[in-house]
Amino acid sequence: MKKRNFAVAMLLCVTLAACGTESSQNTPVSPTPVYTQEEIDAHIQSVGNAYLTQFPSPTPIQYLCVNPYPQHQITCTISLGVWIDGSDSSGTKGPNSYSPSYVTVNAYNGSYASASNGYVSNPYYPAAANTENYNGIAESGFVTAGSQPFSTFGADVDTAVYTNLRRKIFNNDSYGITKDAVRIEEMINYFDYDYAKPANGEKFGVVTDLTPCPWNSDTLLLRVGVRAEEVAINKGSNIVFLIDTSGSMNSYDKLPLVQESFKKLMNNLTADDTVSIVTYAGSYSVPLEGVKGDEHQKIESALNSLYAGGGTNGEGGIKKAYEIAEKYFIEGGNNRVILATDGDLNIGISSEEGLIDLIEDEKESGVFFSCLGFGTGNYQDSKMEALADHGNGNYSYIDCAAEADRVLTKEMWSTLYTVAKDVKFQVEFNPALVKGYRQIGYENRVMAAEDFEDDTKDGGEVGSDQCVTVLYEVVPIDSDYEIPNVTSRYGNSDAAGVNNDELLAVNIRYKEPDSDVSQLRTFPVTQDMIGTTMDDDTSWAAGVAQFGMLLRESEYAGTSTYDDIIDRLKQSPKVMNDDFRAEFIYMAEQVKDNNITLAENSNTYTTTGYVYSGPIVVK
Numbered sequence: 210m211k212k213r214n215f216a217v218a219m220l221l222c223v224t225l226a227a228c229g230t231e232s233s234q235n236t237p238v239s240p241t242p243v244y245t246q247e248e249i250d251a252h253i254q255s256v257g258n259a260y261l262t263q264f265p266s267p268t269p270i271q272y273l274c275v276n277p278y279p280q281h282q283i284t285c286t287i288s289l290g291v292w293i294d295g296s297d298s299s300g301t302k303g304p305n306s307y308s309p310s311y312v313t314v315n316a317y318n319g320s321y322a323s324a325s326n327g328y329v330s331n332p333y334y335p336a337a338a339n340t341e342n343y344n345g346i347a348e349s350g351f352v353t354a355g356s357q358p359f360s361t362f363g364a365d366v367d368t369a370v371y372t373n374l375r376r377k378i379f380n381n382d383s384y385g386i387t388k389d390a391v392r393i394e395e396m397i398n399y400f401d402y403d404y405a406k407p408a409n410g411e412k413f414g415v416v417t418d419l420t421p422c423p424w425n426s427d428t429l430l431l432r433v434g435v436r437a438e439e440v441a442i443n444k445g446s447n448i449v450f451l452i453d454t455s456g457s458m459n460s461y462d463k464l465p466l467v468q469e470s471f472k473k474l475m476n477n478l479t480a481d482d483t484v485s486i487v488t489y490a491g492s493y494s495v496p497l498e499g500v501k502g503d504e505h506q507k508i509e510s511a512l513n514s515l516y517a518g519g520g521t522n523g524e525g526g527i528k529k530a531y532e533i534a535e536k537y538f539i540e541g542g543n544n545r546v547i548l549a550t551d552g553d554l555n556i557g558i559s560s561e562e563g564l565i566d567l568i569e570d571e572k573e574s575g576v577f578f579s580c581l582g583f584g585t586g587n588y589q590d591s592k593m594e595a596l597a598d599h600g601n602g603n604y605s606y607i608d609c610a611a612e613a614d615r616v617l618t619k620e621m622w623s624t625l626y627t628v629a630k631d632v633k634f635q636v637e638f639n640p641a642l643v644k645g646y647r648q649i650g651y652e653n654r655v656m657a658a659e660d661f662e663d664d665t666k667d668g669g670e671v672g673s674d675q676c677v678t679v680l681y682e683v684v685p686i687d688s689d690y691e692i693p694n695v696t697s698r699y700g701n702s703d704a705a706g707v708n709n710d711e712l713l714a715v716n717i718r719y720k721e722p723d724s725d726v727s728q729l730r731t732f733p734v735t736q737d738m739i740g741t742t743m744d745d746d747t748s749w750a751a752g753v754a755q756f757g758m759l760l761r762e763s764e765y766a767g768t769s770t771y772d773d774i775i776d777r778l779k780q781s782p783k784v785m786n787d788d789f790r791a792e793f794i795y796m797a798e799q800v801k802d803n804n805i806t807l808a809e810n811s812n813t814y815t816t817t818g819y820v821y822s823g824p825i826v827v828k
Contacts, residue, residue: 249779256788257795260379260609340553343389344591348763349648349655351684351692354638359658362651364632364669364677367597369582369590369606370395374760376585376608378796386760390590393757394650397678400753400789402746404436404676412438412629412719415732419739423751423777424767427690428682431734432747433715437628439674445481446502446543446625448474450512451530453550455490455521462608463584467549468512470581470613474547475509477621478502483537486511489526490519499537523554527567534576541723543626545577548596549607552582552589564592568600575723577627577670578602581616594653601630601670615789623672629719631668631727634679635661638713642685642736645692647765649680649754661718664727668719680754682765683713710735745781749790752778756797771801 244252370392377386407414414436422428450471458464478484482502488494497511530546538544554564568578578600580593597604603624605616616624633656638646648655660666671677684690715732743751752774758766759774775797784790 244785246779249784252785253779253791253794253798256791257379257799259788260375260611260792260795341387341390341586341588342591343387344594344653346389346392346652348761348765349652351645351647351682353640353645353692353694354643355640355694358638358640359635359661360638360646360648360681361633361635361656361658361661362648362679363598363654363656363667364634364671365394365598365651365654366398366669366671366675366677367395367594367604368399369580369593369604371399372606372608372612373582373588373590375792375796376606378799388761391757391760392650392653393680393754393761394654394678396757397650397680397750397753398676400749400793401787402434402676402678402750404434404746406436407438411730412728413717413730415715415730417715417732417734417738418744418747419734420741420743420747422767423743423748423773424755424769426768427688428684428767429739430743430747430751431681431683431712431738432750433732433734434676434746435717436676437671437674440626440628442543442622442626442673444542445483445539446478446545447483447534447537447539448478448502448543448625449485449487449530449534449546451526451546451548452486452488452515453490453521453523453526453548454488454515454517454519455553456518457521457551457553457587458584459517460584463551464515464517466583466607466610466613467581468515469610470549470607470617471512471547472509473613474617474621475502475505475512477618478505483539484508485530485533485537487526487530487533488515489522489529490517492522493526493529495529495533498533521554523550523564524567527571531571531574531576535574538575543577544575545579545602545625546600547579547581547625549581549583550593551584551587552592553587554589554592565595565599568596572599572601579625580604582606598654598669599667601627601667603670603672623675626673627670627722628673628675629671630722631664631666632671632677632717632719633661633666633668633727634677635716635718636681636713637716638683639711640686641709642712644684644686644688644690646684647682649682649765650757651679661716662727664720664725671719678750680750685712710737712736745783748777749781749783753793756793756800760800771797775801 370390373390374386374396377390405414405416416434417432419429419431422430452464452467452471454464458467475484480501480503484497484500484502484504486495486497486508488496496514497508500507502508527546527548530548534544534546572578578596579602580597580600582588582590582593582605593604596602605612605624607613607616635658636646654669656666669677684692711733713734715734717730717732718727720727755766755769755774756771757763759769759771775794778784778790778794778797781790784794
């Protein structure tokens with residue numbers, strides 16, 4: 210290809226995304242159905258409306274009522290915290306609004322009271338201040354390739370931010386959306402892309418393309434799609450459900466949804482698998498240990514027996530879960546602890562730093578660790594992300610039953626079975642052809658260049674048939690785009706590429722799940738890869754990135770507008786048969802139409818929204 214004029218900035222999207230669909234490259238291509246704009250709009254509206262029906266119905270909140278005389282009926286008086294705007298627990302008017310509510314129910318020891326015996330009408334959850342917590346994100350700016358030719362980061366296939374954001378937008382969360390709750394790479398990772406499968410004997414399949422950038426006429430978009438091998442699971446899984454049953458989980462979108470979620474996973478387990486359940490509140494307990502995966506009735510009964518109440522001793526629960534996972538360890542199998550919580554720990558080790566130290570010690574056992582987040586208002590995203598990142602695991606947020614089905618049923622093995630651990634990426638830019646670059650997303654996963662070859666430094670984990678997505682904005686050497694430059698007397702602006710036509714090279718380093726020694730693969734990207742139009746996957750990834758940049762009020766969003774994103778993504782042929790894509794467009798329309806804005810921090814918004822209206826049962 211004739212070398213084109215590079216008086217443009219070039220955007221690199223190292224697109225490694227969550228892939229669950231089969232590649233269509235080796236199958237016959239059927240004509241794409243043609244839909245009218247009205248049909249597309251109606252489908253998007255239908256999918257958006259359907260999402261709102263996915264929330265679990267309020268289920269009875271369970272409290273323990275101890276009766277020393279089981280032959281007699283007793284009366285229990287239960288105090289519930291009902292938050293009402295206007296007064297706190299001492300009667301003081303102000304933003305900290307609390308009022309106790311008392312409910313009297315009748316029950317026999319060990320039995321449930323009927324719904325008519327105890328009923329609370331519309332109690333509120335705390336309206337004092339939003340205590341949700343997210344790690345701060347400092348958006349990456351441009352750096353020169355001459356002074357910093359290497360961009361190094363750990364792989365990440367987490368998707369929690371996307372579903373948490375979806376929950377906030379669809380429910381018009383009056384807590385607001387903070388910039389730190391928008392991690393662009395997790396938004397892109399959420400969707401399926403048609404990436405090539407790896408060649409025989411290779412761990413990853415890699416595809417790349419270069420096209421004009423949709424939000425900046427002076428830039429190009431480079432997409433690199435990487436897909437992990439798909440493996441057969443033949444040695445069974447040893448899974449420990451670690452469930453938070455503390456008082457903070459006493460909400461219809463927390464413990465009841467946790468129970469429903471694990472039942473979905475349970476239905477996919479067989480006699481080759483082993484299941485245990487550890488719960489923690491003020492202390493830990495073990496309702497189920499070492500049960501075969503096909504004993505569904507036992508597992509379901511144990512899940513149904515759980516109720517919320519007490520403090521949150523996550524430390525004790527984590528240690529016990531690892532102890533049981535090690536006891537039933539399957540050599541060559543899938544050994545994993547799956548934590549389900551809102552992350553609001555308050556007993557034992559509860560700081561992010563302390564939890565990181567704890568989980569890094571425990572992961573040496575060879576047991577992987579996954580996090581499932583639940584709930585709103587007090588959600589501790591920062592702790593959940595830290596646990597998953599340092600525990601050789603992944604992190605998802607479950608906002609509804611459909612999401613539990615996606616994560617734990619449809620994408621079960623990509624979620625739970627690791628095929629490559631400590632995966633790191635290092636993009637090496639050729640200063641002779643690239644003036645500078647900017648990484649989009651992965652701010653919390655950036656590593657020093659020297660860490661790439663250091664096998665003692667932790668990377669990320671990639672599951673069976675799974676992919677990852679990373680974004681860069683790259684400026685060619687003859688572009689008019691101005692980047693602050695650093696001059697070196699040692700000539701670090703000389704060409705670094707082996708091939709003078711190479712713009713950059715994508716280096717992937719990974720370990721086999723049972724190995725401590727990494728392997729390296731390198732994929733050069735050259736100028737002759739430049740095309741004229743984006744394919745569907747590139748266009749979609751770019752649109753999600755634009756949406757994230759607009760939400761974050763990024764100074765690098767260029768000409769992006771919600772209208773432009775929506776109009777372009779509606780042209781995707783997958784919108785009519787991929788409900789997640791249709792749902793995303795619906796989200797973008799909600800943000801545009803409702804003018805949803807960001808909060809500077811998550812502690813500035815209050816709400817008096819209802820959380821539970823239903824029966825109280827006593828056991």
